Amino acid sequence: MANNLPVLDSFGRVPAYLQVAAALRRRIENGQWKPMEKISTLDELEEEFGVSRVTISKAIEILEEERLLQRQQGRGTFVLSTSVEKHALALEPTWEGMIRAIEQHTPQFIPSASPPLFPVLGAHEATLADEYVFLRSIQKKDGTPYSLVSVHLAKNVFESRRDAFMKKTALSVLAGIKEVKIRKAYQTLEVQTAEKDVADLLRISLSAPTVGCRCVVIDANGVAIYVAEIIYRGDFVKLSMNLISA
């Protein structure tokens, strides 16, 4: 209506009441609205988001079911509780830091229907090993799944430490093998949104932000011995880096 910019998606749209619900949920998580506090009135929200009263009401209804808000006719809407602080995971921009960070994590393996025999590599990234083992696992913290790992591991490397690889994270095992000389290792991160299957495994909602991480380790012969696609829950990721340190 008298609205400046649309609350629409680039193409097609997520229903307005869900978008509003997400926005309000975030204000609570943020601490912008604290427990016991009264939030803006329907009139104010209606004006702010540029949607109708019923749509705002519907959004608040969702959050009421989530036990985040409570409506009281004639008084207003109040914040019930705040959700917990997350960020369990600190991604590290160095090899040592990374190994240290994932050392004590325990993967929980899940079967994969039709594992791709080989990883997809960029043009001249590296050469492929003769054979790979494909491992798929979920990492949890306090029972909450926070990442989904799909690894292609060169078969000969896997066989040399089979037991270790089935118990610990592949990367930390890899780092501990003396015979393996690593020439190069790199990682790229990008922000994505969760597909249905990922959303289910990580127990987050569809289209919730995730971080896709591609990690490649290349040995002295230029063979990609480890290629991982890792998907983290977005709200668990925090990345710190020193640019200049004393």
Added chain:
Amino acid sequence: MANNLPVLDSFGRVPAYLQVAAALRRRIENGQWKPMEKISTLDELEEEFGVSRVTISKAIEILEEERLLQRQQGRGTFVLSTSVEKHALALEPTWEGMIRAIEQHTPQFIPSASPPLFPVLGAHEATLADEYVFLRSIQKKDGTPYSLVSVHLAKNVFESRRDAFMKKTALSVLAGIKEVKIRKAYQTLEVQTAEKDVADLLRISLSAPTVGCRCVVIDANGVAIYVAEIIYRGDFVKLSMNLISA
């Protein structure tokens, strides 16, 4: 083929044709379907996703508009190109790389209603300067806004290069000032979702993924001379890091 588990979110939150489009887009992006290749038929996709023909068709139509797919009646649907590199921005985990990356960006300043006089610092991060200048700007690439920058810059530093700071990104100016000795600089990133105001400024939908970046520069005296809160569009961010390089 084998399993026919629900691939989509049954709860009708995000429209099915968008979910399918996203799924197909990913297959192209990660090389599962390569350029010039023929993709599965409508019937197969219909079966796989458990949605109707029209819905699949609509999804493909979207990707055709994105120039990712090309339909040919009677023949099939073919991959045109691997998705265009949208990631205008490569976040760098090193000081030099970062300066290089943002050097030629031009900020477009926006007025801020009530600028906070001082940045919020963590407990023992650093000491505050006597006075700060607050700058708020939007960075664009080809007319598309991709980040929103809010900077607290120590006033004396700002005054010494006022003109430069109004033309180029603060960080690159800062890096070029000989008199300023930098003891420490660090950066933290976390994944967030867009609030209404941020969504409007970056022209993305409400709750779209964003990357919040906090960058702090501390001079030889332990004074925080630069404290920035940067919010990037999630889909513009790509972070690469070498963990081990030959």
Added chain:
DNA sequence: CTCAATTTGTTCGTATGTATG
């Protein structure tokens, strides 16, 4: 050249969900 099989393209009616006032 024709025919049949394959595959995309289109249209209809119906049902349900979403949003406004």
Added chain:
DNA sequence: ACATACATACGAACAAATTGA
């Protein structure tokens, strides 16, 4: 709570283009 408009999704039938036997 109601009436209205519009978007989404289904299923099924039919049309049009391509290919190869």
